[in-house]
Each structure stands twice: as structure tokens, then as C-alpha cells.
Amino acid sequence: MRFVIIGGGPAGVQAATQAVKLGAHVTLIEKDVLGGAANLWDCVPSKAMIATGAVLTENRRSRGMGLLSDGLRPDLDEIRERIESITIRLAHSTSELLASQGVTVIRGVGRFLDEHTVVAECDDGTTVEIEADCVLLSTGSRPRIPDWADVDGDRILITRQAYPPKEIPEHLIVIGSGVTGVEFVHMFRCFGSKVSLVVSRQQVLPQKDPEVAAVLESDFLDSGVRLYKGAKAVSIERSGNEVTVTCDDGRIIRGSHVLLAIGSIPNSEGLNLQAAGVRTDKSGYIPVNHHCVSNVEHIYAAGDLSGKLPLASVASTQGRKVAEHAMGLDSLEHRHLDYDKAASAIFTEPEIADVGLAEADAFALGRKIRVTKVPFATNPRALISGDPRGFVKIVSDPATGVVLGGSIVGHNASELISVIALAVTAHLKVDDIYESLLVHPALAEALAEAAD
Numbered sequence: 001m002r003f004v005i006i007g008g009g010p011a012g013v014q015a016a017t018q019a020v021k022l023g024a025h026v027t028l029i030e031k032d033v034l035g036g037a038a039n040l041w042d043c044v045p046s047k048a049m050i051a052t053g054a055v056l057t058e059n060r061r062s063r064g065m066g067l068l069s070d071g072l073r074p075d076l077d078e079i080r081e082r083i084e085s086i087t088i089r090l091a092h093s094t095s096e097l098l099a100s101q102g103v104t105v106i107r108g109v110g111r112f113l114d115e116h117t118v119v120a121e122c123d124d125g126t127t128v129e130i131e132a133d134c135v136l137l138s139t140g141s142r143p144r145i146p147d148w149a150d151v152d153g154d155r156i157l158i159t160r161q162a163y164p165p166k167e168i169p170e171h172l173i174v175i176g177s178g179v180t181g182v183e184f185v186h187m188f189r190c191f192g193s194k195v196s197l198v199v200s201r202q203q204v205l206p207q208k209d210p211e212v213a214a215v216l217e218s219d220f221l222d223s224g225v226r227l228y229k230g231a232k233a234v235s236i237e238r239s240g241n242e243v244t245v246t247c248d249d250g251r252i253i254r255g256s257h258v259l260l261a262i263g264s265i266p267n268s269e270g271l272n273l274q275a276a277g278v279r280t281d282k283s284g285y286i287p288v289n290h291h292c293v294s295n296v297e298h299i300y301a302a303g304d305l306s307g308k309l310p311l312a313s314v315a316s317t318q319g320r321k322v323a324e325h326a327m328g329l330d331s332l333e334h335r336h337l338d339y340d341k342a343a344s345a346i347f348t349e350p351e352i353a354d355v356g357l358a359e360a361d362a363f364a365l366g367r368k369i370r371v372t373k374v375p376f377a378t379n380p381r382a383l384i385s386g387d388p389r390g391f392v393k394i395v396s397d398p399a400t401g402v403v404l405g406g407s408i409v410g411h412n413a414s415e416l417i418s419v420i421a422l423a424v425t426a427h428l429k430v431d432d433i434y435e436s437l438l439v440h441p442a443l444a445e446a447l448a449e450a451a452d
């Protein structure tokens with residue numbers, strides 16, 4: 001089996017390693033950095049910036065912990081170097097892994113010549129033609145820039161230009177209140193910027209449980225973040241060191257910098273998809289079935305390009321499933337990827353994480369559920385560590401006790417949600433969580449309490 005992969009992000013890399021294990025001859029074409037945008041622009045640098053911001057926040061909290069603080073200031077060059085070194089280290093270990101497994105990696109830009117031939121325009125100026133029995137397209141996505149925004153990389157920024165920007169913004173206006181937008185609000189308030197957030201609906205995180213979003217909103221407001229709700233930005237003007245954002249309801253916000261976080265667009269246009277007969281939807285995503293197969297039987301799309309859940313974790317699982325399907329291992333029902341069971345997290349402080357059925361969605365569906373909620377305010381570990389914000393919420397089936405979903409707001413929610421994610425995937429019951437002998441003192445004890 002000659003398996004060709006275009007795009008070496010989480011989807012492409014995972015597909016490559018799995019396919020080669022199953023006996024395929026794998027060629028992976030990557031034009032930039034192995035590990036993909038996830039490593040270079042998205043997950044890794046954003047969480048590295050947030051980690052630095054968290055140290056600053058912790059330092060500010062030190063008086064409450066009985067310590068005297070002499071203050072810390074960000075060193076932007078060192079932050080930039082730190083992020084680069086993490087990215088390089090991850091790309092290097094991915095490269096070594098692929099080499100050790102026998103994956104052929106071509107540095108260059110891939111596209112179709114016809115449905116069984118892929119061409120790579122290599123970094124060294126040469127062109128390679130590769131015959132393929134199967135092709136995976138995993139070229140990811142990039143930030144959407146609306147035509148009314150003149151991004152200059154200086155004061156009008158997309159996320160990729162903010163790791164870190166040339167200076168810490170005095171007043172940052174973030175446009176877009178989805179996961180990326182709120183993470184950047186959090187990141188820059190930690191660095192001491194005044195932050196305003198343009199929220200096109202009436203709730204930040206419009207896709208999330210309103211109770212969860214409310215905790216974040218009130219935390220933002222408490223820390224001085226200004227929310228412009230029900231407002232869509234329609235223009236950005238820059239005059240010297242000032243930027244002005246005008247909203248469709250006439251409101252005007254003045255600041256020092258603007259950051260756009262209004263979604264992504266797929267990297268599908270350079271792939272010469274017509275030559276292979278692969279169809280896209282009107283936004284450029286490649287529609288796929290539950291095996292990530294496109295409209296052409298031997299051509300798959302995975303990761304952000306497939307238009308499913310834009311998460312690195314989902315991309316890599318899709319990549320693994322693609323390899324298994326291509327190599328004929330898909331016969332078992334349980335091997336299908338269930339996007340409704342994907343855990344996700346928002347790396348604000350407090351962190352927010354959820355998985356499975358949300359309470360609000362269950363009500364909208366008219367489905368009977370049992371909801372139990374336990375605040376961290378009474379959890380010994382939360383009190384000891386000085387951050388008792390947030391709660392654990394478990395959604396279960398009242399008839400069987402099977403765990404259907406859950407949300408966690410609080411310190412380390414992104415780690416704690418794994419317990420509920422496992423329960424949802426393995427159809428465990430609330431009793432299974434309740435009967436587990438957990439560590440004391442631990443935040444996870446709130447999970448057992450919520451399961452009680």
C-alpha cells in the first residue's frame with residue numbers, strides 16, 4: 001500500500017505512524033514544520049504564553065499565600081525564544097520518530113497531478129512525483145481575516161503574530177469571543193494589558209453551557225475586562241499608536257492594539273483538488289464520511305480540513321482512524337470516531353473543560369437527565385492551593401446512571417475532565433466514579449462527590 005500524506009500536523013503525523021506500523025509504505029509531504037500549525041502557531045505557542053502569564057498571576061497572588069513579592073516583568077525576547085525552543089524540540093522529536101519508523105518525509109508543497117499521483121515542489125527547488133494507492137489530505141487551516149481588517153502585524157494582529165507581539169499592548173481589543181478569543185483575553189490580562197472583548201452574541205463562548213460561560217464572564221469583569229456584547233466589529237482604523245474599532249451598533253472602542261480571533265479557513269486551495277475530482281463545500285472544507293473518506297474512495301481528509309471539530313486531539317485521532325481504515329482494520333463498530341465524545345478545554349483561569357452531552361443541549365433535545373453539581377469552594381485541595389473557584393457538573397442518565405457528559409470549571413479542569421471523558425467513552429456509571437478510591441486531598445474528590 002503506497003500511502004501519501006499532504007500536511008504534517010497532528011492528523012498527518014498520527015496517520016503516518018499508524019499506517020507504517022500496519023505495513024504501508026508512507027510518504028509525508030510537509031511544507032513548513034513537522035507537528036503542523038498545532039506546534040508552530042496554535043496549541044503550543046498559545047499555551048506556552050498562557051503558562052508564562054500564569055506565573056505572573058501566581059506571583060501577584062503571592063501575598064495571599066503568605067509571601068512577599070518583589071514583582072516580575074515579562075521579557076519578550078526570552079518568551080519568544082522559549083516558545084521557539086519548545087516548537088523546535090517537538091518538531092525534532094517528531095522528525096526522529098518518523099525517521100525511525102521508516103516514513104519518507106519530503107520537505108515541500110504537495111498537490112495532486114491526478115487522482116493517483118501527488119507532486120511535491122521541494123524546498124531545494126526539485127519536483128518529485130509520487131504514485132499513491134491512498135492519499136490523506138491534512139493541510140489544516142489558517143486564521144480568517146475579514147476584508148475590513150488591514151492586518152499589519154504591528155498593532156492589528158492575528159493570533160500568529162501575538163507570540164508575543166513587539167510590545168505588551170497597553171489596551172488590547174480582542175474581536176471574537178470563541179475559545180481562541182477568550183484564551184487571548186486571558187493571556188494578555190495576565191501580562192497586565194487592559195483588555196476589551198467584542199462579543200457578537202449575548203454570551204462569551206456562545207457554543208458552551210451558559211452556566212460555564214457565566215463563570216468566565218464574571219471572572220473577566222472582576223479583573224477589569226470590558227465586554228462589548230451584541231456587537232459585531234465592522235471596521236478597524238489605525239492612527240499612529242491608536243486603533244479604533246467600530247461596531248455595527250455604532251459603538252466605538254479605542255485601544256492600542258487589536259487582535260482578530262474570528263475563526264479559520266481551510267488550506268485547500270493549493271491542492272489542485274479538481275485534478276483528483278475531490279469536492280469541497282462552499283467554504284473550502286472537504287466533506288468526509290465517518291471514516292474520513294472524501295467523495296473519492298481512496299482520498300481521505302482529516303484534521304481541520306475535514307470541517308469537523310477543529311482540535312488537535314480530534315485531528316490526531318482522525319489520522320489514526322484513517323490509517324486503520326486504509327489498511328482494512330475498520331470492521332469493528334467501536335472503531336468509529338464519535339465527535340460528540342471529544343473532550344475539550346479552554347485554557348483560561350479558571351480553566352474550562354467539557355465532554356459529551358451538555359445540560360443545555362439535553363434540555364433542548366427534551367432528553368431526561370440527572371445533573372449533579374459540586375463547587376470547588378468546599379474542596380480541601382482547592383482551598384489549600386488558594387483557588388476555590390468553579391465547579392464540577394456531571395450529566396447522567398437518571399434510569400441507568402450512565403455518565404453522559406460533564407463540565408468542569410476550575411484549576412486543572414483540562415486534566416480532570418479526562419475522568420469524565422473516560423466514563424463517557426466507556427459507558428461507565430456515576431457509581432463507578434463514586435466507588436473509586438481517590439487521592440486525598442485532590443481536586444478529583446469533587447468528581448466523586450458530584451457522582452454521589
Ligand SMILES: Cc1cc2nc3c(=O)[nH]c(=O)nc-3n(C[C@H](O)[C@H](O)[C@H](O)COP(=O)(O)OP(=O)(O)OC[C@H]3O[C@@H](n4cnc5c(N)ncnc54)[C@H](O)[C@@H]3O)c2cc1C
Binds near residue numbers: 034267305
Ligand atoms: C490559537 C489556537 C490555539 C489552539 N489551541 C488548541 C489546543 O490547545 N488544543 C487543541 O486540541 N487544539 C487547539 N487548536 C486547534 C488545533 O491547532 C488544530 O485543530 C490542529 O492544528 C489541526 O491539526 P491538522 O493536522 O488538521 O493541521 P495543522 O496543525 O494545521 O497542520 C497542517 C500542516 O499542513 C501543512 N501544509 C499545508 N498545506 C500544505 C501543502 N500544500 N503541502 C505540504 N504541507 C502543507 C502546514 O504547513 C501544516 O504544518 C488551536 C487553534 C488555534 C488557532
